[in-house]
Amino acid sequence: MTQSAGQNVRHLELGLSNEQAIDMYVTMVTARKFDERMLLLQRAGKINFHVSGVGQEVAQVAAAFALDRDNDYFLPYYRDYGLVLSVGMTVRDLLLSVFAKAEDPNSGGRQMPGHFGSKKLRIVTGSSPVTTQVPHAVGIALAAKMKKKPLVSFVTFGEGSSNQGDFHEGCNFAGVHKLPVIFMCENNQYAISVPVHKQLAGKVADRALGYGFPGLQVDGNDALEVFRVVKEARERAIAGEGPTLIEALMYRISPHSTSDNDLAYRTKEEVDLNRAKDGIPKYMQYLIDCGIWSEELEAELQANVRKVLDEATEYGDKAPFPTPESTLLHVYADDAEQGGRE
Amino acid sequence: MAVIEYIDAIRQAMKEEMERDEDVFVLGEDVGVKGGVFTTTKGLLEQFGELRALDTPLAESAIAGVAIGAAMYGMKPIAEMQYSDFMFPATNQIISEAAKIRYRSNNDWTCPLVIRAPIGGGIFGGLYHSQCPESVFFGTPGLKIVAPYRAYDAKGLLKAAVRDPDPVIYFENKKCYKLITGEVPDDDYIVPIGKANVLREGDDITVIGYSLPLHFVEQAAEELAGEGINTQILDLRTLQPLDKEGILEAVRKTGKVLIVHEDNKTGGVGAEVSAIIAEELLYELDAPIMRLCGPDVPAMPINPPGEKFFMLNKEKVKEAMRQLALY
Numbered sequence: 001m002t003q004s005a006g007q008n009v010r011h012l013e014l015g016l017s018n019e020q021a022i023d024m025y026v027t028m029v030t031a032r033k034f035d036e037r038m039l040l041l042q043r044a045g046k047i048n049f050h051v052s053g054v055g056q057e058v059a060q061v062a063a064a065f066a067l068d069r070d071n072d073y074f075l076p077y078y079r080d081y082g083l084v085l086s087v088g089m090t091v092r093d094l095l096l097s098v099f100a101k102a103e104d105p106n107s108g109g110r111q112m113p114g115h116f117g118s119k120k121l122r123i124v125t126g127s128s129p130v131t132t133q134v135p136h137a138v139g140i141a142l143a144a145k146m147k148k149k150p151l152v153s154f155v156t157f158g159e160g161s162s163n164q165g166d167f168h169e170g171c172n173f174a175g176v177h178k179l180p181v182i183f184m185c186e187n188n189q190y191a192i193s194v195p196v197h198k199q200l201a202g203k204v205a206d207r208a209l210g211y212g213f214p215g216l217q218v219d220g221n222d223a224l225e226v227f228r229v230v231k232e233a234r235e236r237a238i239a240g241e242g243p244t245l246i247e248a249l250m251y252r253i254s255p256h257s258t259s260d261n262d263l264a265y266r267t268k269e270e271v272d273l274n275r276a277k278d279g280i281p282k283y284m285q286y287l288i289d290c291g292i293w294s295e296e297l298e299a300e301l302q303a304n305v306r307k308v309l310d311e312a313t314e315y316g317d318k319a320p321f322p323t324p325e326s327t328l329l330h331v332y333a334d335d336a337e338q339g340g341r342e
Numbered sequence: 343m344a345v346i347e348y349i350d351a352i353r354q355a356m357k358e359e360m361e362r363d364e365d366v367f368v369l370g371e372d373v374g375v376k377g378g379v380f381t382t383t384k385g386l387l388e389q390f391g392e393l394r395a396l397d398t399p400l401a402e403s404a405i406a407g408v409a410i411g412a413a414m415y416g417m418k419p420i421a422e423m424q425y426s427d428f429m430f431p432a433t434n435q436i437i438s439e440a441a442k443i444r445y446r447s448n449n450d451w452t453c454p455l456v457i458r459a460p461i462g463g464g465i466f467g468g469l470y471h472s473q474c475p476e477s478v479f480f481g482t483p484g485l486k487i488v489a490p491y492r493a494y495d496a497k498g499l500l501k502a503a504v505r506d507p508d509p510v511i512y513f514e515n516k517k518c519y520k521l522i523t524g525e526v527p528d529d530d531y532i533v534p535i536g537k538a539n540v541l542r543e544g545d546d547i548t549v550i551g552y553s554l555p556l557h558f559v560e561q562a563a564e565e566l567a568g569e570g571i572n573t574q575i576l577d578l579r580t581l582q583p584l585d586k587e588g589i590l591e592a593v594r595k596t597g598k599v600l601i602v603h604e605d606n607k608t609g610g611v612g613a614e615v616s617a618i619i620a621e622e623l624l625y626e627l628d629a630p631i632m633r634l635c636g637p638d639v640p641a642m643p644i645n646p647p648g649e650k651f652f653m654l655n656k657e658k659v660k661e662a663m664r665q666l667a668l669y
Contacts, residue, residue, distance in 0.1 A: 073415070108448030117447045124414060125447040129438045135404050136439070139411020139419075146367070146393055146417070153411075165431070169404035176399055330449040331483050333507040 009290070010224050014231065016065070018292045024065050024086075024223060025287055026301060028280050031057040031082035033305045034091055035254070037313065038098060038113075042258040046317070047098050051114045052254035053079035056186050058279035059220035059248040060156070061086050063184055066230035067154055073122045073140045075133040075155040078114035079186065079252075083156065088121040091308050095316030102322040109322045131161040134170035134183065141179035141243075152180040152237040154230075159247075160191025162204045171245065175211035180237035182230065183245045186220065188252035193265040208245035220250035221279030224286075251277065343527055349519035351493040351526050352382055352458075355500035356420060358530065360390050363418060366504055367394040370405055370422030370458075379424055380460065380519055406432035406457065410440050413455040418504055426459035426513065427470045427641075433478065440509040441484030455509045456500070460516040461489070462554050462604055464653045468644035474553075474605035474636065479511055480581055480614070486535055487582040489513040491556045493524035495579055498533030506535060513581075515554045522557060536580050538588035544572030547666045548592045550615055551602035552578040555654045559602060562660035571667040581611050586618055593619050597628035600666050604654060607635035629669040634662045 011021040031053065038050040053060070060082030064074070069087050076083045081094065089105075096104040098113045106117045107125075117125030124140070126133050137155035144151050161167060162185050174181050185204045189196045208215025214236075218229045226248055233244035251274035255262035262271070287293035329335055346354070360366045367390070368383055374397035377384030387395035398405050402423060409421035423429040429436075436457065443453040463472030479485055486508055490496040496514065503510035541556065542563055549559050556577055563573035576592040578584065593599045599619060601612035616631040634654065636642070642652035 104448075105450075107446055110448060111446055115446070117450060119447070119450045124411075125443055125451045127438055127442065127446065129434055132407065132435060132439050135407025135435065136411035136414065138404070139408035139413070140415045141411075142408060143412040143415035143417045146412075165401075166403055166407060166435075169399070169401040170407065172399050172401065173404045173408055330445050332444070332486075333452070 011290070014224060014228055016227065018290075020065060021287065021290075022292060024061050025283055025293070027061045027086050028057045028082060028223075028283065029301060030091065030305050030308070031061065031085050032280060033309060034081055034085075034094060037309050039254070039258065041098070041313070049112065049258055050098070051078055051257040052252075053081050055251050055253035055274070055278065056188055056220065057082035058223050058283060059184075059186060059226045059250055062223040062226035063154070063230040063248075066227045067234055068151065071151045073124060073137070073151065073153040075124045075137045075153060076116050076126065077130070077133065077157050077161070077186070078126070078128075079158075080116065080156055084116050084123055087123060089116070089118060089123065090312075092312040092315055095312040096319060099316040099319065100321065101316060101319040102326070103319050108326075131157055131164035131166040133157070134166050135173070137181050137183075138170045138174045138179055141174060141181035142177060144180055145177070150238055152182055152234055154182045154184065156184045156186055158191060159185055159187040159189075159196060159204055160194070160199060162207070163199060171207070171211045171243070174243040175213050178240065178242035181243045182233045182237060183243060184230070185245070185247045186250060187247050188250050190252050190256070190266075192256045192260065193262075195266075203247065205245060205247040211243075211245070213243045213245065215245035215247065217247045217249060220248035221277055221282060223279060223283045253278070343525040345523055346493060346526050347520055348493045348496050348522040348524075349380060349382055351497035352500055352514055353384065354526070355497040355504075356383065356386060357389070359501055359504040360386065360394060362530075365416065366418040366420065367396060368420045368422060369396040369398050369409060371398060371400050371424050373397060373422050378422070380516065383422070402428055402432040403435050406435035407439070409455050409457070410435060410443070410453055413453045414443065414451055418454055420456045420458060420504065423457060423459040425471050426461045426475050427473045429457070429459050429475065430478075436479065436485070436509070436511070437482050441482050444508065445484055452507055453509050454507050456503045456512055457509070458512045458514060461513045462515045462517050463642045463649060464517045464554070466644055466646070466649065469641035472642045474603070476513060476581060476605050477610050480611055484509070485582060486510040486580070487513065488535060488580050489515070489552045490579060491515070491518065491522070491553050491577050493522055493526050495533050495539070495577070497526050498531055499535065499579065501530070502532040502535050505532065510535065513553065517554050518557070533579065536583050536585055538585035538592075539577045539579055540592065541575040541577050542573055544574045545596055546572045547598045547600065547663055548574040548576065548596045549600045549602060549659075549663060550576045550578065550589060550592060552581060552611070553604065555602045555604055555659065558654055558656045558659045559663075561656045562663055565660060566663055566667070569664070571664065573663060578611070578615075584615065584618065589615060589618055590622055593623055594626060597626055598666050598669065599627070600632040600634060600662055602634045602654065602659060604636050606638045607633055608638050610635055629666060632662060632666050634659060
């Protein structure tokens with residue numbers, strides 16, 4: 001490595017190998033490129049809808065890498081492509097979901113894209129009414145405590161969601177019972193069109209005080225800082241010291257969804273200003289400064305991600321839809337007897 | 343077989359299931375140290391510890407939501423709503439989450455959860471300690487709903503609910519807690535979910551109902567037998583899925599049917615039962631389908647004349663049954 005001593009080895013100090021540090025970057029770029037491709041597919045009329053996570057990938061990926069990706073439970077919200085890609089979902093899986101195909105591991109083509117779920121990967125199935133996943137994460141942490149399993153549940157949500165009752169009820173429950181759960185608010189400054197100053201009179205992180213556990217803000221564009229705080233939160237949780245609330249500050253660079261015209265409520269100047277703060281190029285520069293990344297490697301990565309996306313898009317597009325009659329399946333464990341179908 | 347109270351049957355079921363399977367636990371407000379505001383969970387904390395008889399913060403959506411999370415992990419939670427009147431904050435968790443987890447994940451995730459909630463009035467509980475919210479949840483695919491009347495079924499259905507792989511709402515009737523007693527086996531048994539039960543054989547009229555009102559129906563049937571009116575009584579026991587065959591068989595026997603419940607009439611379970619009968623048996627009926635239910639007012643008042651006016655009783659059901667017989 002070529003970095004000056006002590007200055008650019010932050011990832012090693014934090015316990016990330018060079019390979020892991022690079023893997024983090026690759027996953028961020030994959031999530032970003034996936035997102036951009038979906039916007040194109042929607043504009044081209046190939047898919048109906050996309051809800052974007054552009055600007056949030058850095059924190060999502062860095063947080064996931066700070067967890068035990070073989071044992072912990074993940075309760076993402078609908079922008080968390082970076083998170084689910086970090087814990088084992090593939091681009092092909094996501095494309096199968098985008099095209100609502102039978103083979104989609106998230107829901108078999110039943111749910112909107114961005115509604116993740118995979119029992120094998122411990123990605124807990126989610127819905128559209130926001131914040132319902134927060135008490136679920138607390139329940140999984142309660143089960144872990146009861147069964148004495150050394151794992152944590154990690155749940156994310158937007159700052160809009162932090163105003164729902166389920167956020168307060170879940171945090172309070174976890175605080176009372178000192179449960180191994182990490183709450184990470186991805187504060188992207190907007191709940192669709194409503195800016196943060198019309199949603200919050202204070203800080204999300206400060207609410208933790210009322211629940212009796214630590215709350216902190218972190219720059220969501222600073223990959224290694226997010227990694228550090230989530231890693232520490234996990235250590236606290238595993239040590240039986242209870243939950244942590246992390247508010248990762250970021251900016252939703254894309255509109256809310258492909259159905260949203262964001263320039264109706266914010267200016268291009270504001271978006272451009274925040275695009276300049278994007279954490280992905282910053283993290284790439286860090287890796288270059290460390291001497292473990294280069295323009296050649298970057299070109300190779302971009303080509304490779306494009307290829308993966310091309311293949312996954314073609315696979316997803318060509319994969320069969322679920323049969324119409326399968327709509328009747330899986331209402332209950334025993335559909336035939338219990339009324340899921342006639 | 344011992345004769346025990348309905349509430350003891352519920353407690354026994356929880357105790358036995360917790361002894362049988364260490365993944366079974368109870369959570370809710372006051373279920374731990376106090377043993378429940380009705381004493382339903384009394385003794386569970388002493389036997390199983392405070393984690394398995396878990397006192398929770400006063401927050402129903404969290405009680406349901408945390409239980410759902412634990413169930414998805416693989417536990418078998420029994421979430422107690424102190425009164426069914428207070429379960430509405432948990433409705434989003436029950437309808438948007440528990441009911442849809444298997445379906446939305448294409449059979450990948452499951453939610454083997456029991457939600458116990460006391461229903462019904464006649465206890466001077468006023469508007470918010472007396473309601474029957476069955477119709478709010480009825481018709482939500484993905485949920486099972488049971489509502490026992492006999493002590494035997496209270497135990498057997500709760501044990502079946504705990505063992506069921508899907509979410510079950512268990513509506514226990516708080517007026518039945520001490521009023522209803524019956525023979526209940528000490529040993530292990532379940533009452534299958536989805537099967538109605540004939541409480542009394544008769545060939546003049548059929549009465550279909552569930553929960554407390556069946557107590558009045560049984561008393562009235564006994565008296566009407568003296569007048570030469572013989573009543574077939576069907577206890578639905580499970581509201582969802584309804585035992586369609588059991589319903590049709592009971593109606594076919596007499597050709598005259600009265601449906602009885604305390605939940606208000608419009609949009610109640612009785613509406614669906616009568617639709618099933620009308621779809622399948624219209625030309626075998628000797629009288630129009632009758633319903634006797636709570637009135638369509640928001641909930642029952644606390645003043646004694648008002649509560650009495652709202653509630654069903656032996657006289658009201660007896661009169662309806664006599665009219666049906668005379669039709």
